[in-house]
Amino acid sequence: MARYEQIAGDLRDAIVRGEYAIGAQLPSEAELADRYGAARGTIRQAVAVLVNEGLVGSRQGARRIVLGSERSQSFAELHSFAQWARSMGYRASGAVVRSDRRPCTQSEAARLSLTPGEEVLTVLRLRRLDGEPVLLERTVYAGWIAPAVERLDPSCESVTQELYDAVGLVFAYGEHLIDAVAAGSEDARLLGVRRGSPLLRQRRTTTSQEGRPVECSDDRYRAGSVAFSIRNSTSTNPLVRRTGD
Amino acid sequence: MARYEQIAGDLRDAIVRGEYAIGAQLPSEAELADRYGAARGTIRQAVAVLVNEGLVGSRQGARRIVLGSERSQSFAELHSFAQWARSMGYRASGAVVRSDRRPCTQSEAARLSLTPGEEVLTVLRLRRLDGEPVLLERTVYAGWIAPAVERLDPSCESVTQELYDAVGLVFAYGEHLIDAVAAGSEDARLLGVRRGSPLLRQRRTTTSQEGRPVECSDDRYRAGSVAFSIRNSTSTNPLVRRTGD
DNA sequence: GAGTGGTCTAGACCACGAG
DNA sequence: TCGTGGTCTAGACCACTCA
Numbered sequence A, B: 001m002a003r004y005e006q007i008a009g010d011l012r013d014a015i016v017r018g019e020y021a022i023g024a025q026l027p028s029e030a031e032l033a034d035r036y037g038a039a040r041g042t043i044r045q046a047v048a049v050l051v052n053e054g055l056v057g058s059r060q061g062a063r064r065i066v067l068g069s070e071r072s073q074s075f076a077e078l079h080s081f082a083q084w085a086r087s088m089g090y091r092a093s094g095a096v097v098r099s100d101r102r103p104c105t106q107s108e109a110a111r112l113s114l115t116p117g118e119e120v121l122t123v124l125r126l127r128r129l130d131g132e133p134v135l136l137e138r139t140v141y142a143g144w145i146a147p148a149v150e151r152l153d154p155s156c157e158s159v160t161q162e163l164y165d166a167v168g169l170v171f172a173y174g175e176h177l178i179d180a181v182a183a184g185s186e187d188a189r190l191l192g193v194r195r196g197s198p199l200l201r202q203r204r205t206t207t208s209q210e211g212r213p214v215e216c217s218d219d220r221y222r223a224g225s226v227a228f229s230i231r232n233s234t235s236t237n238p239l240v241r242r243t244g245d
Numbered sequence C: 001g002a003g004t005g006g007t008c009t010a011g012a013c014c015a016c017g018a019g
Numbered sequence D: 001t002c003g004t005g006g007t008c009t010a011g012a013c014c015a016c017t018c019a
Helices: A003-016 A029-036 A040-053 A081-087 A106-112 A143-150 A159-167 A185-191 B003-016 B029-036 B040-053 B081-087 B106-112 B143-150 B159-167 B185-191
Strands: A092-103 A119-129 A132-142 A171-182 A198-208 A213-222 A226-233 A240-243 B056-059 B062-066 B092-103 B119-129 B132-142 B171-182 B198-208 B213-222 B226-233 B240-243
Touching (some): A003 A029, A003 A040, A029 A040, A081 A092, A081 A159, A106 A132, A119 A143, A132 A185, A143 A159, A171 B056, A171 B171, A198 A226, B029 B040, B040 B056, B081 B092, B081 B159, B106 B132, B106 B213, B132 B143
Antiparallel strands (some): A092 A119, A119 A132, A132 A213, A171 B226, A198 B171, A226 B171, B056 B062, B092 B119, B119 B132, B132 B213, B171 B198, B198 B213
């Protein structure tokens, strides 16, 4: 592990332990450099990690301050519902409801960098948390990955994990659009809610390490089962409002 | 403007103009350093901006690649509905429906770093986009900022802007919890939707530059009016799933 | 093995904040 | 005014990817 990661971890632990209260000042860069025997650049890199996590606030001229003390999830595995569930202590399961090959639409072609009409694989998957249905995924896979997806166990726990094991595919980058929709009749039936009741929708496009679009998906969570959490600051802001589209 | 910001802007423009296609490689750091006459560190800082925006992907050992080409919003003003609306070409308006002082609850005390029972100001505000009601804000302000909030014009366009002008307060940091809920009867009446219809809810806590909690709010968007957009990668991941709470 | 990005150092100057 | 974080440089070594 890199030196700056160790230092970041050390500082994070101190914050989580409550050694620095919320609103309290962190030591200056010079002092930290001294304490850890590292160059100022390394210290800055370490503190930048905490700033990105939203635990620490930073402004030119003033000492850095502690903003929060809650340890967030390990971020590395957002795309895997199963891995997230496990880390939260839930038992995740899933089942393929339907699976079809068909030519892609215009908009799918654009989102997956395909030529219109090229074949894609669509999969409807129901995901459960401790047996409770919470998520309905309507996923469109690019044709080139379709065979590997079709070979998967329909009730496998983690598609992400299985695809990595099978063909070394890593879901590296994602774009997400989050809004609320009313449950359609199929949604309602499978998720066990009333038609028209609120669902949290996450439309995403996932890309491989090489920048190749792999899948796009319309995921619908039962209301009350899951929320998305984001931390930000005026300077670094991952969250963008968009008009519904 | 800093040198690295200029370079980042230059590269971003080139990507947006399509000079680098999606999936294409960016020039190496050495080449960019040469081209811009800057040190490698400065180039790295510039490229890091694009990586954070999700436009560019980066892995050790391989050339950086272009992931997307859509210009995201200027991020600096997330907390201001009005400023976001203006930048999107909409006309924002707002009106205070109700405003009350009362002792804070236990959970509000925790979220705003107050002592239980301390007085807070609660404001119910309806926000419109081009005249259409789209957002209902139920905001709880810490007592120390309440007087400034009460002096505001009830129909002022941007609370953020007005508070900055009036008392120099900057909303610097935020924590957000996003989920979907059914419209209650008050929600339905004010937003002009049916009771029980889906709303996108954003619960947030906002903090001043000094790390002092200012307000927490329950914001509900009419479905279809707005979506939240997020870009991420396996290494830098601002988005965290949480169980509904 | 060559090229590339990731880490780290040591030092400089500047812009901003707080007292 | 002085301490602090923000920017920038120049050079070094390492880990990784890819042909």
